[in-house]
Amino acid sequence: MQAADVMTPNVITVSPDADVQEIARLLLDNNISALPVVDTEHKVLGIVSEGDLMRRVETGTQRRKSWWLQLLEGNNPSEYIKTHARKAHEIMTRDPVTVSEDESLRRIAKLLERHHIKRVPVVRDGRLVGIVSRANLLRGFAAKKTDVEAVSVDDRDIRDAILKEIDDNTGVWVDRINVIVADGAVQAWGLVENQEEWQAVQVAIENTPGVKSVENNVGMLPRGMGGA
Numbered sequence: 001m002q003a004a005d006v007m008t009p010n011v012i013t014v015s016p017d018a019d020v021q022e023i024a025r026l027l028l029d030n031n032i033s034a035l036p037v038v039d040t041e042h043k044v045l046g047i048v049s050e051g052d053l054m055r056r057v058e059t060g061t062q063r064r065k066s067w068w069l070q071l072l073e074g075n076n077p078s079e080y081i082k083t084h085a086r087k088a089h090e091i092m093t094r095d096p097v098t099v100s101e102d103e104s105l106r107r108i109a110k111l112l113e114r115h116h117i118k119r120v121p122v123v124r125d126g127r128l129v130g131i132v133s134r135a136n137l138l139r140g141f142a143a144k145k146t147d148v149e150a151v152s153v154d155d156r157d158i159r160d161a162i163l164k165e166i167d168d169n170t171g172v173w174v175d176r177i178n179v180i181v182a183d184g185a186v187q188a189w190g191l192v193e194n195q196e197e198w199q200a201v202q203v204a205i206e207n208t209p210g211v212k213s214v215e216n217n218v219g220m221l222p223r224g225m226g227g228a
Helices: 020-029 067-073 077-084 105-115 134-142 153-170 195-206
Strands: 034-038 044-049 119-124 127-133 177-182 185-192 213-216
Touching: 020 034, 034 127, 044 119, 105 119, 105 134, 127 134, 134 177, 134 185, 153 177, 153 195, 185 195, 195 213
Parallel strands: 185 213
Antiparallel strands: 034 044, 119 127, 177 185
16 A cells, blocks of 8 residues: 555645644644645745644643753743744744655554654645554454555445545535545545534545445544534
């Protein structure tokens, strides 16, 4: 399997000038832990994660040095920026590691481990087309296929068709759904807001030509975590 077979498409992104409050709302409303920062051509400039927002002056959670450390070390400009800056381009991790659509899952796993990161943007000609997280990787490795390096073109067409049907016709946020297809066997993960959305995902998969079986692992969002 490759990045294209497990990545989350239609990635939620922010512009470099997005405000930290907007970023926080997007993370919470979509139950995600990070957002790519992209320019007008959808090129990846950086990533803002929930960790970048954990210590903020607005909430009183910034690190406070003891008086003697303050005397010895003085103030740290980069720490000040992280706790006080208001825009995505000021707090983001710049020039993040990226992969192409044909990068193998094993190679991606090694990159995540080596760079101590939880996710990697997927790019085509320098432009963002998806994102692969640790969860995406685990789902790919767990797919019921003896050779996880090989996925047919038909499987990819099936996956694309399922995601398009969900996005175009069900009312379910496809950003929250991940689909793995191997030999026509479909496994779905993600989060929806109610039983009707769960059923809509199920029906969309079942009605897609080429699907042989469905394992629907989609769960329900905790109350209060929806986009409303």
